Amino acid sequence: xxxxxxxxxxxxxxxxxxxxxxxxxxxxxxxxxxxxxxxxxxxxxxxxxxxxxxxxxxxxxxxxxxxxxxxxxxxxxxxxxxxxxxxxxxxxxxxxxxxxxxxxxxxxxxxxxxxxxxxxxxxxxxxxxxxxxxxxxxxxxxxxxxxx
Ligand SMILES: [Cu+2]
Numbered sequence: 043x044x045x046x047x048x049x050x051x052x053x054x055x056x057x058x059x060x061x062x063x064x065x066x067x068x069x070x071x072x073x074x075x076x077x078x079x080x081x082x083x084x085x086x087x088x089x090x091x092x093x094x095x096x097x098x099x100x101x102x103x104x105x106x107x108x109x110x111x112x113x114x115x116x117x118x119x120x121x122x123x124x125x126x127x128x129x130x131x132x133x134x135x136x137x138x139x140x141x142x143x144x145x146x147x148x149x150x151x152x153x154x155x156x157x158x159x160x161x162x163x164x165x166x167x168x169x170x171x172x173x174x175x176x177x178x179x180x181x182x183x184x185x186x187x188x189x190x
Pocket of ligand 1 (some may be wrong): 082111112122123143145146
């Protein structure tokens with residue numbers, strides 16, 4: 043009976059994935075350039091599902107490297123550092139915002155210009171992947187997400 047369990051698990055994974063995908067919603071997203079070679083993306087991620095999901099990495103064809111970053115206060119100086127994976131409990135949301143967590147794009151293949159669309163793939167591990175397209179808005183002011 044031993045081989046039965048792994049086979050059963052494999053069969054269940056494809057069935058579970060689509061439902062989890064729909065549970066993760068990206069809204070209020072935008073991207074902006076820091077300079078011609080690098081930029082950042084911000085958004086609110088809602089977990090409308092029944093299980094916690096963790097954003098482990100982000101990918102994009104638009105840049106050579108994409109990392110999750112955050113800002114940390116080191117002796118009164120705000121530094122940008124690589125962020126730990128971001129866990130979002132069921133029914134909660136997490137904001138990637140200026141001065142906080144963000145998606146960092148390094149080695150942009152072309153500068154982020156207003157009106158462009160930036161395609162990102164957010165990898166939530168077992169919760170699945172979320173594809174999103176964010177508008178580039180270099181003039182947007184930092185502030186609370188719209189509607190909150
Ligand atoms: Cu950064």
